[in-house]
């Protein structure tokens with residue numbers, strides 16, 4: 001039995017102008033040139049596609065820096081109003097490369113890493129190790145030793161096992177290491193809502209009930225210097241209520257444990273992926289969260305701790321745009337009599353896993369030209385052997401979209417490059433930074449040879465073949 005379907009979701013409006021670049025979703029300086037091509041950082045996307053090929057990750061450097069400055073200012077200002085200070089760590093997992101690390105440090109941020117690989121990028125970029133934080137639920141002895149030996153600013157301890165591991169690493173080294181306790185506050189927030197329970201059923205951190213015992217054990221180990229608590233309640237969060245509930249719980253715990261100076265409330269601040277999304281401005285979120293900490297501290301009669309935050313997406317998300325070339329186009333009739341245009345592009349779930357992984361929504365525009373054609377309900381799909389290989393699930397594209405057009409998908413700066421794969425032996429695209437009319441490669445793309453080089457069987461064959 002076939003069920004009639006509504007072709008377009010309720011949130012998707014038919015655009016008045018399918019060429020427009022809404023501010024909420026596109027980097028601030030994005031516009032169209034005299035020929036109608038989208039420009040990013042003053043560079044034509046048509047020129048970018050011609051020079052660097054597609055798919056291509058484009059990062060607008062000024063947009064990333066501006067978001068970093070705004071975020072830092074928002075938290076600093078809110079903290080200052082309540083008589084404390086705030087540090088902002090850029091969450092490297094959202095998008096990490098040497099240039100991005102340098103931009104963040106230059107704008108006054110610190111950097112947060114969660115593996116030895118991310119640590120190596122940050123250190124390789126020349127970061128002062130004291131400005132780095134290290135978290136993660138299963139750091140190895142080798143990773144912990146690398147972080148301690150580098151002189152990392154702080155390590156967020158995630159488990160009783162890790163207390164002992166880090167103690168073993170410190171044993172005989174004669175150095176002190178600042179640490180925080182990751183707390184599973186029982187609050188999990190997503191977009192508009194949050195769920196608050198005694199403890200959240202997930203892998204990260206200590207329960208509130210276990211945290212005092214963790215603190216006591218840490219304080220028994222020479223070299224471990226416990227400075228505070230850390231919580232992170234989720235990602236792509238639009239309002240402050242979940243943060244406020246978690247902050248209230250963590251402040252009570254801070255008071256109970258005593259002797260702690262720092263409260264790190266993590267990241268998770270949401271961005272608009274489509275015009276239907278309406279996240280609170282970061283300054284409002286910062287105000288609400290810091291005010292909640294102040295209320296909780298006031299209630300207990302304790303001074304505000306030093307605050308720390310770890311935003312990733314809100315800094316780098318809107319700075320990134322992915323360019324693709326359109327290939328096969330296929331109209332598919334739907335049961336309700338409507339039709340949907342399947343627009344295939346030369347990338348897909350290997351360069352943007354978020355749609356397949358999280359059901360994420362994106363928007364898209366023809367980048368290489370403006371079009372006056374009527375808007376047609378479309379789905380942008382990739383080139384992989386999976387029906388779930390969708391880049392943009394629902395969008396109205398001009399009905400004359402054609403093979404050879406460059407298609408741009410905005411708000412792809414966070415968790416796209418970072419989550420890229422080689423599925424179907426597709427090489428990962430390069431990353432180009434644009435600024436002031438100039439473009440430069442900051443991460444080179446992979447070639448098929450890069451991929452084949454790892455296959456030992458292929459190497460052996462070519463040696464035999466050459467013999």
Ligand SMILES: *Cc1c(COP(=O)(O)O)cnc(C)c1O
Nearest residue numbers: 091232235267268310311312313
């Ligand atoms: C993922 C993560 C972040 C960053 O999250 P965003 O949603 O990108 O802001 C910060 N802190 C921790 C501990 C995380 O796991």
